[in-house]
Amino acid sequence: MSLKPESLLPKSVADAMTDEAVGRRLKALREAMDLSPSEMADTLGIERTYWTRYEKGRQGLSDSVAALLVLRFSVTLDFLIMGDDSKLPVSIFEKIRSKLSE
Known part of the structure; x- marks a missing residue:
């Protein structure tokens, strides 16, 4: 019998990794950078609909x-995927934190 890796995660980590939770962080990052959804997509060179799906937690x-x-934005994978903001640069941390608390 083998276990799925996600079944070994603490609930708080698993909850932080949902597409919806990641989407909230992506939206906060975009807003902290003062970009519209289309500007963010263009900056990343992706289809605008993809960014919308990511941000809304649909993908x-x-x-x-x-x-x-x-x-491009000096964030960490820890922040994007698991919500750990402890290693973000202070200037970005403050901007994102204010957007997440709105």
Whole structure:
């Protein structure tokens, strides 16, 4: 019998990794950068509908788009995927934190 890796995660981590939770963080990041959804999609070189699906939690974030977000906006995969903001640069942390608390 083998276990699925996700079944070994603490509930708080599993909840933070849902597409909806990731989407909320993506929206907060976009707003913190003062970009519209279409500007964010254009910045990443992806279809605008893809960004909307990611942000609304209708589609899981692809690895390549997550990597682009890390490279272009100095966020971490820990933040994007699991919601761990402890390693974000302070300036970005403050902007994103204010957007997530709205």
